[in-house]
Amino acid sequence: MEKQTVPIIFSLIAAVLGAGAQYFYKVGAKNIFEISLFKNWAIWMGLISFTLVLVLFIAAFRNGGRLFVIYPVYATTYIWGGLIAYYIEKESISHWQYIGVALIMLGVGVISIGHATD
Numbered sequence: 001m002e003k004q005t006v007p008i009i010f011s012l013i014a015a016v017l018g019a020g021a022q023y024f025y026k027v028g029a030k031n032i033f034e035i036s037l038f039k040n041w042a043i044w045m046g047l048i049s050f051t052l053v054l055v056l057f058i059a060a061f062r063n064g065g066r067l068f069v070i071y072p073v074y075a076t077t078y079i080w081g082g083l084i085a086y087y088i089e090k091e092s093i094s095h096w097q098y099i100g101v102a103l104i105m106l107g108v109g110v111i112s113i114g115h116a117t118d
Contacts, residue, residue, distance in 0.1 A: 007065025008112050011073040014056035019080035021049035023088070072111045079104060 028042030
């Protein structure tokens with residue numbers, strides 16, 4: 001069985017880009033009726049980001065990535081989105097959200113460590 005380290009790295013980068021794409025969509029949606037869709041840079045950045053996510057997933061699978069390994073790593077998109085919300089949008093984070101993030105990190109860590117050397 002192939003090592004999962006490279007696919008995990010690709011999936012982690014895809015997660016960051018996926019969270020960025022969602023943020024770009026949020027920015028673009030704020031003025032969707034004032035700016036033509038074709039001139040809305042934020043919507044285009046979201047589309048480009050999600051295209052890169054697709055390319056990274058293909059690369060991860062091409063490098064022997066196992067779906068049960070790389071998809072949970074992609075679930076960290078929730079964490080990256082939360083960091084964007086906190087630092088850029090100045091949204092608050094509740095105790096329950098901290099607990100949820102900790103559980104996501106624990107689960108992804110266990111899955112990644114358990115399969116990185118398979």
